[in-house]
Amino acid sequence: MSRMPIALTVAGTDPTGGAGVLADIKTFHSRQVFGMAAITALTAQNTIGVQDVHNIPGQFLQEQLDSIFSDEVPDAMKSGMIANEEMMTVIKECVEHHQVPYIIDPVMIATSGDPLIDEDAAEFLRTQLLPLALTVTPNIHEAEKISGQQISSEGDIKKAADIFLNDIGVQSVVITGGHLDSGPTDYLFTADNAIELSETRIDTTNTHGTGCTFSAVMTAELAKGKSIEESFRTAKRYITSAIRYNPNIGKGNGPVSHFSYKGE
Numbered sequence: 001m002s003r004m005p006i007a008l009t010v011a012g013t014d015p016t017g018g019a020g021v022l023a024d025i026k027t028f029h030s031r032q033v034f035g036m037a038a039i040t041a042l043t044a045q046n047t048i049g050v051q052d053v054h055n056i057p058g059q060f061l062q063e064q065l066d067s068i069f070s071d072e073v074p075d076a077m078k079s080g081m082i083a084n085e086e087m088m089t090v091i092k093e094c095v096e097h098h099q100v101p102y103i104i105d106p107v108m109i110a111t112s113g114d115p116l117i118d119e120d121a122a123e124f125l126r127t128q129l130l131p132l133a134l135t136v137t138p139n140i141h142e143a144e145k146i147s148g149q150q151i152s153s154e155g156d157i158k159k160a161a162d163i164f165l166n167d168i169g170v171q172s173v174v175i176t177g178g179h180l181d182s183g184p185t186d187y188l189f190t191a192d193n194a195i196e197l198s199e200t201r202i203d204t205t206n207t208h209g210t211g212c213t214f215s216a217v218m219t220a221e222l223a224k225g226k227s228i229e230e231s232f233r234t235a236k237r238y239i240t241s242a243i244r245y246n247p248n249i250g251k252g253n254g255p256v257s258h259f260s261y262k263g264e
């Protein structure tokens, strides 16, 4: 009997369940793949902000990944918040050794504006982890920081994408435009294709964890064997529904619904 597809997230926790591994696991479940999680950090955060962060020792992240990979090799893996180089090195060795399709959500700051990774870890992410990725899903701010390209127009997005593909060496890049004034348009660039998906902006501040959720949908779809383009299209439909039917939780930027999207 063939086994169920497995998606793994390597990321931090948000105890209020809107972002990080809890959001990822809910998303995997709703896309009908079996979810696994290796924890990089415990955060004390809520919809208002990040109150504290407790990073897991690199050695213990290694042990979690060894436990997972010695039993089953997931069909796709994503990473989110990885605070330091020590943990990034552990992840790099794991991806190189197991050749697992790898999706990077290059998390740097929370929706609330609080920093989530060390300053020098950003450089390691760029030079050591991104070249291993099948795809990377930066928002506009992350795309600017990683590529060094200021983004204020569609032409700038294309220039930033060129840097990701040609200078950094990722296989594809999805730049999410949730923070663009022009509307929530997302862009997928591969070596030979460029696709743009637009939706009308939903007027809400409940967008906590949208980036995590979006990249988790892509990871789940890739685990099922879908193409990058199909995974991108599903993620866009899923997140639009998730924001529109957000459960209205918390006093700050509330989470989205991980269960509203019913499409294929």
Ligand SMILES: Nc1ncnc2c1ncn2[C@@H]1O[C@H](COP(=O)(O)OP(=O)(O)OP(=O)(O)O)[C@@H](O)[C@H]1O
Binding pocket: 019, 109, 110, 111, 138, 139, 140, 176, 177, 178, 179, 184, 185, 186, 199, 200, 201, 202, 203, 204, 207, 208, 209, 210, 211, 212, 214, 236, 239, 240, 243
């Ligand atoms: N108000 C909105 N209405 C519709 N779609 C939105 C809205 N805000 C964000 N999106 C969509 O949500 C997805 C994630 O986008 P965004 O660029 O905001 O990610 P992010 O900044 O990494 O998220 P976060 O850091 O809050 O987890 C994209 O598909 C984007 O287009």
Ligand SMILES: Cc1ncc(CO)c(N)n1
Binding pocket: 011, 012, 013, 014, 019, 020, 021, 043, 080, 081, 107, 109, 110, 111, 208, 209, 210, 211, 212
């Ligand atoms: C643990 C965690 N990962 C990612 C984000 C980004 O939304 C967050 N707020 N918290």
